[in-house]
Amino acid sequence: MNIKVMIVDDDELIRSSLKYILATDTAIEVVNTSSNGDEAYNNLQNIDVDVILMDIRMPICNGVIATKKIINQYPNKKIIILTTFDDDDYIFEALKNGAKGFLLKNVSPDKIIEAIKIVNQGSLLLHPDVTTKLKSMLHMEKSTDWQEYSLTDSEVSIMKLISEGYANKEIAEKIFLSEGTVKNKISDILDKLNLRDRTQIAIFYLKGGKKQL
Structure with missing residues (x-):
């Protein structure tokens, strides 16, 4: 059975690029793209999704708030946060809110595909740099x-x-x-x-x- 993925990012080019990347793997199916956290939350009412790729910085509703809303309502959804090196203030809050993984936006396409499969199996995915930041922050x-x-x-x-x-x-x-x-x-x-x-x-x-x- 395919892994059903939702992509949430306010940048249309990034949404299209991620959709193209994920289409190269037959085990993954992109079932929705949304431009902010509120849109994603609303779309989940009508769409069956396994894994959500969530940008951390978005207008209207960012990835941290969206993660909390979605996990409170849909606790079985697995959310991977797309982040950058300077998002320290958001990383810990997103983890507390139920995010299952963090990916730096500059990772290779094969790493994105691998991350989706790992998180879908129930594992927690933390980039080594993110883990180091967390240890320092905590x-x-x-x-x-x-x-x-x-x-x-x-x-x-x-x-x-x-x-x-x-x-x-x-x-x-x-x-x-x-x-x-x-x-x-x-x-x-x-x-x-x-x-x-x-x-x-x-x-x-x-x-x-x-x-x-």
């Missing part, structure tokens, strides 16, 4: 006593790898566990910390164990 405490939260060493390792954007299969390979075991451990982490999803796990880890999301 003032991560490296001395956190994770045992305070009844977390095992392997669970902390999994949290760290999730915060770095690794998928379950990659995590399993890195810590020498089966993919099924990794999935079970992620469920345990969510239960222990009373968190909702991988995004909240990443924020929790990057904030050094603080739950204010």
Whole structure:
């Protein structure tokens, strides 16, 4: 089944370019393009969408606000934020609002296609530069006593790898566990910390164990 994608950007040229790029992969189908967050939100009432490519800076309704509105109403939608190096003020808010990934606008076409597939599978996608910015913004405490939260060493390792954007299969390979075991451990982490999803796990880890999301 094709991955149904919505493109949201106020620049018509960018919308057309992204649509052209995504059309080169037979596993992806662009079902809608919208020019701002409000338009995207309204269009979702009538369109089945799996992944949304969302520009972060738009008039009327930007990507941060649109992400919050959409995830509140459609929690299963997966949103990838299109950003630039100077969007620090927006990145953390978009992540808190439920974004599942961040892509720099200057990435290659194959990276955009790969990102859509990764996020559609349920993984969190953070560009290394974005992760570095987040760590700096959140003032991560490296001395956190994770045992305070009844977390095992392997669970902390999994949290760290999730915060770095690794998928379950990659995590399993890195810590020498089966993919099924990794999935079970992620469920345990969510239960222990009373968190909702991988995004909240990443924020929790990057904030050094603080739950204010």
